[in-house]
Amino acid sequence: MAQHNTQSASHHHKGFPWSHVFGFVLSLVLTFAALYLALYTSLPFSTIITVIGIMAFLQAALQLVMFMHMSEGEGVTQTISIIFSFFIALVTVGGTVWIFFTM
Incomplete structure (x- = not known):
């Protein structure tokens, strides 16, 4: 009986965590896109800083929702x-x- 109560109280995650993998891959894409933008483009400095700032905000929001469980x-x-x-x-x-x- 005690075993049954502890099992029902804990959260069960079934299957592979595809949402976490997707969040991780998207974080990597945003990181490498910012690196590419900074190192290999000839855009004006202000444009590079603005786009990197936007990507940083998107990555912070992505990590809050996907990994920090902000929606819960x-x-x-x-x-x-x-x-x-x-x-x-x-x-x-x-x-x-x-x-x-x-x-």
Whole structure:
């Protein structure tokens, strides 16, 4: 009986995790596309930076949904955690850039 209760409480994943493989491959494609864009194209610098920024945002969103299971969870608590994480990332990157330019 105790074995049955622990089995029903745990989440069962059946089959091969194709969505994770797809997310991983798509992340690799976005990474290598950004590398190709930076190293092998003759586009203007501002265009390269803009496109790489867009691809970075897409990859972050992809990883949040596919690997961090953003679509699952409690809702409000998860949203507040993500907003706080973005705030910390923004402060870290913004503070680093600010320090570099004021030295």
